[in-house]
Amino acid sequence: MEKIIEVKNLTKVYGKRSAAFTALKNINLSIEKGESVAIVGKSGSGKSTLMHLLALLDKPTKGQVEINGINSTKLRGKSLNKLRNQEFGFVFQQFFMNSNDSVLENVLLPLKIAKISRFKRKKMAMEALKTVDLEDKARNKASDLSGGQKQRVCIARAIVNNPDIIFADEPTGNLDSATGDKITDLLFKLNKEKGVTLIIVTHDEDLAKLCSRIVRISDGNIISDQTVRKDLQKKSSDRREKEAARVKKANERKGN
Amino acid sequence: MKFSDLIITANHNLFRNKTRTFLTILAIFIGSFTIILSNAINTGVNDFIDKQVEGIGGDGYIEVMPKNVSDQLESIMSGDSSVREYDPNKGSLETSYITAQDLETIRAVDGVEKMNAYHMASTEYITSSKTSKNYNITVSLSPDNSLNVDMSAGRKVDADSSKKEIMLTEDYVKALGYESNEAILGQTVTLAVKQNAKCLMVANPTDCLATVDATVTGIQAPGVLSFGGGARVNLALNNALYDLAMEGMPKSTADRTYFAIGRVDPEKVEQIRTELDKLGYTITTVDDTAGMIRTFFDVILVVFNIFGGIALLAAAIGIINTLFMSVAERTREIGLMKAMGMSDRKIFTAFSLEAILLGFWGSVIGILISMLIGYGVNSLAHETFLTEFPTFQLVIFNPINMLIITGVIMLIAFIAGTAPAYRASKQNPIDSLRYE
Known part of the structure; x- marks a missing residue:
């Protein structure tokens, strides 16, 4: 398999001298194309810092991050921005949407930044919305949506530029379990059908078990890196499907 | 983006x-x-x-005064009250007149066509044979034929004519007993002036008045920036009024003035300005006034x-x-x-x-x-x-x-x-x- 991310001796120190705090200690990690990786740890363990460094949102104190074999720690300005814009998609716990703009405007923001023409970007955004099943909400104001719908819009925004990697920071953290499952399904569907590499930061063990690989972090060190057996992964997702069906039935009953 | x-x-x-x-x-x-x-x-x-x-025209019409006067006028206007040393060559404002010799000097400058001393005439009242009443009036000189005047009727006064001519504003037509602007054209009006020398001798100010007759040549249209204002007279009438007012005064007093007026070659205005500046005179053109x-x-x-x-x-x-x-x-x-x-x-x-x-x-x-x-x-x-x-x-x-x-x-x-x-x-x- 092709390596998409390779991390070598990654160290991140916040603050200086006596106030210095080492958030990541000499991390080595390599992620292959098409994997779904859960980065699990308690708050303060350094999992978010790792994701920020992988997503090139921050500079490491030591070590390097290679994306597609290119040492990205040396990238500056335009090429860095281009890489982030074209290779990465982001899904955040707090959605980060411009609530006064329409759903469509929110989704096509990365394309606007990429200088894609008005007509083309609208078409691409509509396609992305179709993937998350929200094409009928394109004209709605983002603030009028429910939490689950908002996160689906964020996924549409994350995939609109056909990225190789999607970074998801606690994607279900702000959602109830039923809507959370829907979001998870969507993310894994993208992983399986489009081969998008998925990197999920979470403390939710159920969500982590759905991934093909779980990287556990504590105090800035990787304490375990296990590959989830396919059958377990399957079981977990089957259980989720059953749960979803049950909720759906219950809702239908309520409707009657 | x-x-x-x-x-x-x-x-x-x-x-x-x-x-x-x-x-x-x-x-x-x-x-x-x-x-x-x-x-x-x-x-x-x-x-x-x-x-x-x-609209005013007046290309080539200039007013001249001694630099000393213009400087002092300027310092008065700008509120300058600084103490200056007395300069016997310059004298005070009182001694800086345009003399006959000054006129000769100015006339000798290249491009100057005509130059005369200007005495400001003042009038007491105007009347006509059609009314028994006298009306206050201010007159000003229409100094040059090149200056345009907007006329409601008739023509402007001829600056070069030896006949005493006056043009009035519309308001005076009715007051002087005429039906219309046209009716007053060519008619004679009477202007009264105070005779300064005689007035020193009499008790009642109205006892020292003398009158001059003038012909109405036209009626001016109203304007904001008409040069002068009030009734306008030609040089002949102006001088007649002035001479009458000064009758009995010593000639040296009567001849005193700060201003000379005249015509120059319009092409040479700036050249003349520099030349006269060297000689100690300041000139003012119509454009300067507008400026x-x-x-x-x-x-x-x-x-x-x-x-x-x-x-x-x-x-x-x-x-x-x-x-x-x-x-x-x-x-x-x-x-x-x-x-x-x-x-x-x-x-x-x-x-x-x-x-x-x-x-x-x-x-x-x-x-x-x-x-x-x-x-x-x-x-x-x-x-x-x-x-x-x-x-x-x-x-x-x-x-x-x-x-x-x-x-x-x-x-x-x-x-x-x-x-x-x-x-x-x-x-x-x-x-x-x-x-x-």
């Missing part, structure tokens, strides 16, 4: 917080409105002065522009404040856009554009409102105090001026926006995304 997208987005973002944006634009508007309207009025007034000066009026209005314009400038300065602080608030509110959005690969420079541009657009809208609204008010004032003025001047536009909007003003205001707004825009561009995407 494409530039067009940046502009559209910036404008869209501006109107997210409508109240705040509106108030900021209002502040800019106060400044732009003041400057635009005062400039438009200045343009209108200058245009009017130009038209009037054209003085123009300077007066220009000073008023500068004052208003300073007011406008102060308002804009306050508005600039408003822009800085608005944008800092906007940057703080949109911290997460900025972080998101950076995470999505928007460059620092584009973020800076995006916020700068918001500042520039604030300036743009402030100016545009300033232009629209001042135009609305300007044209309103124009038509109101034409119905009231400017009925006589159908072509005079009190307020004139010069498109180039307005473009320049808009440009300057947008520049000020841009400068005001640099600090907030820089702060936005330097934000760390992670800190921005963590920000709650």
Whole structure:
């Protein structure tokens, strides 16, 4: 398999001298194309810092991050921005949407930044919305949506530029379990059908078990890196499907 | 992001917080409105002065006075009260007359065609055979035939004629007992002057009056900048009135004057000005007089522009404040856009554009409102105090001026926006995304 991310001796120190705090200690990690990786740890363990460094949102104190074999720690300005814009998609716990703009405007923001023409970007955004099943909400104001719908819009925004990697920071953290499952399904569907590499930061063990690989972090060190057996992964997702069906039935009953 | 997208987005973002944006634009508007309207009025007034000066004519007509007099007049007008040493060569104001010798010197300068001493005549009253009443009147000299006068009837007085001629304003026609402007043409009126020498001897001031008869040649149309004002007389009548007033006075006293008037070759005015300046004389042309009026209005314009400038300065602080608030509110959005690969420079541009657009809208609204008010004032003025001047536009909007003003205001707004825009561009995407 092709390596998409390779991390070598990654160290991140916040603050200086006596106030210095080492958030990541000499991390080595390599992620292959098409994997779904859960980065699990308690708050303060350094999992978010790792994701920020992988997503090139921050500079490491030591070590390097290679994306597609290119040492990205040396990238500056335009090429860095281009890489982030074209290779990465982001899904955040707090959605980060411009609530006064329409759903469509929110989704096509990365394309606007990429200088894609008005007509083309609208078409691409509509396609992305179709993937998350929200094409009928394109004209709605983002603030009028429910939490689950908002996160689906964020996924549409994350995939609109056909990225190789999607970074998801606690994607279900702000959602109830039923809507959370829907979001998870969507993310894994993208992983399986489009081969998008998925990197999920979470403390939710159920969500982590759905991934093909779980990287556990504590105090800035990787304490375990296990590959989830396919059958377990399957079981977990089957259980989720059953749960979803049950909720759906219950809702239908309520409707009657 | 494409530039067009940046502009559209910036404008869209501006109107997210409508109240705040509106108030900021209002502040800019106060400044732009003041400057635009005062400039438009200045343009209108200058245009009017130009038209009037054209109408006055008088190419080649000059007034001359000794430099000593003009210097002292200037220091009196400017309120200069400094103590100066007495210079026997210059003397005081009292001793700086235009003498017969001065006239010879001036006449000898190349390009001077005619030069005469000017004595200012004053009159007590005017009357005619058709009325028993006497009316107050001021007369002024119509010194040169090249000066145009707008006539309602008849012709202007002939400056070179030896006949005593006068032209009146319309108001005097009825008072003097004539039915119409045409009826008074060619008629004789009587002017009375006070005889200064005789008045020293008599107890009752009316006992020392003497009269001169003059022919009415025409009626002047009303005008604002007509050269002189009141009734206008030719040199023959002026001198007759003056001589009568000075009868019995020593010749040296009667001959005293500070002014000479004459004609020069219009092509050589500036050359003559320099030449006479060397000889110790100051000349004034019709254009100079118009220039003085123009300077007066220009000073008023500068004052208003300073007011406008102060308002804009306050508005600039408003822009800085608005944008800092906007940057703080949109911290997460900025972080998101950076995470999505928007460059620092584009973020800076995006916020700068918001500042520039604030300036743009402030100016545009300033232009629209001042135009609305300007044209309103124009038509109101034409119905009231400017009925006589159908072509005079009190307020004139010069498109180039307005473009320049808009440009300057947008520049000020841009400068005001640099600090907030820089702060936005330097934000760390992670800190921005963590920000709650």
